[in-house]
Amino acid sequence: MRVMFAPLLLLFPLLRLDVVRADSVIALEQLAMLPLMFLAMLRRRGGVRRLTVTDVVAVMSSR
Template identity: 95%
Template sequence: MQAQRTRADRARARHFLRHYLEMVAAMVVGMLVLGAATRGVLALAGVEFSASRHPELASLEMAFGMSVGMAVRMRRRRHGWASTLEMCAVMFAPLLLLFPLLWLDVVTADSVIALEHLAMLPLMFLAMLRRRGEYGG
């Protein structure tokens, strides 16, 4: 009985981890595809876009691209709107702290996106733990 439960727990943990990694991959695809499209359109319009000169815009654009990639993947896997929007909110949540720190010169413009990623990944994991049944298989 205990061995069966342990096996089932391991299978759920593997499913949860695979789901997490798939969502990270979807975020990266969304960020790269929409980021390239955004920068291409801006370049065609003659608008120069630099993360070091416009860290707020660059961070928002990146969070948006990641959110779109993740939302597409989640909806295709039939996740509900509540969990999909919650996960998208996680992409923007670190900016609520990082932007004021940027404006107060506590963090540099060049570090905002890296810090955003560092905060976003564990927050995403916590959001998944909150809905463990939905993500754990």
């Protein structure tokens, strides 16, 4: 969860100093969050299991 907020914490001061525009902050945050989430998944590789089509169908049908 902290990985999701790290890019925003780095970009917010740049926004306040007018280094980046407000409409580009979300895109920059998403671009920065993607590799951070990948690294977080690699760090916890044992806790992540492989999804199968059956798992996805079960989740989608339960909604």
